[in-house]
């Protein structure tokens with residue numbers, strides 16, 4: 001590699017070659033100024049976050065481990081957008097390489113050499129170093145060009161910053177400065193890269209007669225190619241030397257500018273994204289944050305009511321739009337985009353919390369109709385489906401933020417009349433439907449056996465039935481089927497009868513924390529008086545809350561979803577199957593069983609075991625598209641002129657050839673899709689059916705009575 | 721300026737209910753209780769005025785009823801207001817609206833209230849009398865079925881709109897002090913969160929009896945009432961049937977019914 005005639009020590013790049021002293025002085029002053037600005041900027045940002053509420057962080061080691069894994073693998077960036085992920089990886093790793101390279105030079109030149117006289121940046125090391133840097137520049141460049149291509153030519157809808165939560169005429173409807181910021185960011189980096197190459201090339205042309213440089217030119221292949229080109233265009237060594245001066249300064253100054261402004265620009269996501277990924281909770285949506293029951297007020301009203309992690313989240317958002325694309329509310333035309341919500345809060349915190357003093361409370365209000373405020377209609381549009389949290393590449397947890405703001409709205413009594421009615425029903429009757437408590441177990445009357453009363457005798461399995469299974473006429477049939485399955489399989493099970501109250505999943509997600517606490521405490525007290533081994537429920541909402549949220553209130557149970565239970569029972573041969581279903585269907589993952597509790601397999605296994613072939617919809621498992629009922633939205637009727645989330649989903653299913661059913665595992669999904677299958681005109685093609693019902697039919701358990709649909713039974717309105 | 725808002729904890733019937741043995745009322749086993757809807761609107765109207773004008777307006781909810789009726793006061797206090805008043809004594813049992821109005825009027829005098837906002841009627845008995853009788857007892861001006869209130873504190877008059885037939889509204893000026901009976905739909909009552917209701921338990925509810933208000937046993941209850949319930953009956957009703965199912969099924973059922981009625985099955 002190195003010509004034996006050459007001294008390896010001489011094979012290096014002489015820094016500041018031929019620079020007059022004043023230039024070096026100016027350079028160092030600029031460098032220090034840029035660094036100072038950077039540090040000051042970081043201080044401003046950290047102080048901004050610090051103005052949020054304190055939180056305690058546990059298991060930091062684990063969280064940082066997860067962050068490192070995700071960064072190294074770029075998993076969160078590759079998901080559902082492989083090319084963007086790969087290109088970002090190119091930029092990220094190559095940029096990191098360039099940064100480490102520059103830092104290495106600084107380490108030698110400014111630290112080790114002046115202090116200890118050590119040098120290492122020469123000879124073989126230098127040559128390999130040059131090659132690596134040269135190639136890394138290509139990586140960054142290609143990645144950046146791809147990002148430009150995405151923005152300009154792919155024109156991806158998720159990169160469109162027009163907002164669904166503002167009207168066209170409003171000042172912040174089109175956040176065009178964000179587009180400008182994106183482009184400036186890309187151009188800035190591209191220019192740094194390009195000028196770097198041209199600078200390198202002009203040095204080569206300038207020093208073409210120096211063998212110590214010229215003989216080793218191909219260790220910088222890109223720089224050399226540019227140099228040859230410049231040479232061909234007639235650039236003289238002297239001309240190149242001059243060009244080098246100017247370029248050197250240009251390159252240096254924009255790099256300094258980049259560093260100095262980094263804490264205030266999009267570039268800060270390099271730090272905030274890493275921090276945000278390290279602060280992720282294991283169950284951001286499944287287990288909502290607790291509140292202090294004795295606090296004067298609860299929830300988030302002002303920007304400073306968010307905790308510092310949430311303020312940092314708002315700065316980590318890269319506007320990638322993945323959440324925007326995944327959000328069912330946004331897809332159906334509701335005034336909510338999780339991205340825009342995060343960005344609105346970012347603007348608010350930037351405007352109010354970067355100054356020396358924090359402004360008056362009125363200027364800090366996060367919820368309201370003004371610019372940089374979240375509107376209540378936006379908050380009420382959310383279905384807490386967690387699609388946004390799931391896909392956010394930087395680990396932003398939108399749902400707890402939304403629920404915290406809703407808590408404040410609820411405390412002020414501001415909500416849709418329908419939600420109010422539902423909550424009042426829960427307060428008065430323990431169920432959101434407004435049915436009489438005493439009728440909770442009326443659905444059991446259609447069975448030809450009596451379900452044990454778990455309050456009176458010990459059972460192995462306590463079945464927490466839930467509101468919709470108890471009262472919704474369609475889903476009552478599923479409850480009846482499930483009861484028959486358990487009975488036929490000889491399981492010792494019981495229910496709480498009138499003592500059961502709604503578990504409170506929706507109540508909590510709506511933001512009525514006081515009522516939720518009351519429900520949790522009451523149900524836990526009731527359960528404490530019963531003897532049982534496990535709890536089962538067909539309702540993924542109750543499942544989630546009993547399993548993940550009741551432990552915070554002292555209720556620790558072994559909770560299992562009905563599909564998980566029957567999967568085990570099928571494996572253990574406890575279910576007497578009489579026939580196979582032999583059907584081809586599609587299966588819809590409910591948010592609460594799927595995304596929130598990561599149970600994608602059990603229901604699919606069950607279907608397989610009973611001879612049902614599942615043809616997946618394009619969006620399945622963690623990418624499942626919410627039916628629109630979560631987060632209390634089942635209580636608020638969606639406006640008729642909108643494509644409801646359930647309708648969009650049904651249309652997706654209807655694209656699949658040769659299936660005859662849309663299989664669900666959740667009473668709320670059932671409720672939504674029963675409507676949607678009709679309103680989209682697919683009811684002659686698709687049957688909306690529960691996993692449980694399919695099993696029951698394979699066991700031939702349907703009694704003659706339940707086959708008869710309720711609609712043919714006349715309802716007596718009053719008697720004579 | 722002080723606004724007194726008398727509220728009632730009304731009885732709500734179960735779907736299937738039975739009458740008491742004496743036939744004068746529904747068996748309590750079949751009753752639930754809640755804050756009268758009209759009173760919820762009246763309280764909201766008071767709350768909104770307070771929000772609009774600040775502390776110059778004090779709002780106080782009150783009720784005439786036993787211990788359990790405190791729930792309705794708590795629901796009010798859960799939304800706002802600092803204290804409440806409950807008047808009760810056994811001898812108040814079975815009072816007619818005129819007696820209740822007499823009690824409320826005494827409270828209004830004791831409190832030196834400037835206004836009384838009552839609900840237009842109570843959903844259980846539906847007399848629509850209490851509010852207007854309070855005005856009569858106090859000899860104050862009154863406006864019933866109010867759908868809009870406009871008050872500037874310290875003014876001698878207030879402007880209110882009243883709902884008339886056919887969607888017509890009448891805008892009138894009423895001399896203060898006055899009693900308004902508030903109609904549904906005047907506003908959108910806010911939700912009382914359970915936390916708010918729990919925290920309201922720390923707010924004082926003053927409990928008074930009729931004697932504290934200068935009334936005798938003979939002024940209240942059955943003794944003081946000039947009307948009384950003789951009995952409650954369920955009038956006989958015809959039969960109705962809701963026909964559901966597919967169009968074909970509905971038609972078939974309809975045909976059946978017609979045949980049946982014509983006696984030709």
Ligand code: SF4
Nearest residue numbers: 327382383385386388
């Ligand atoms: S939870 Fe679902 S509905 Fe709510 S913002 Fe996120 S994606 Fe949208």
Ligand code: SF4
Nearest residue numbers: 317318320321323392
């Ligand atoms: S919140 Fe996350 S997913 Fe949404 S735009 Fe920002 S970075 Fe992307």
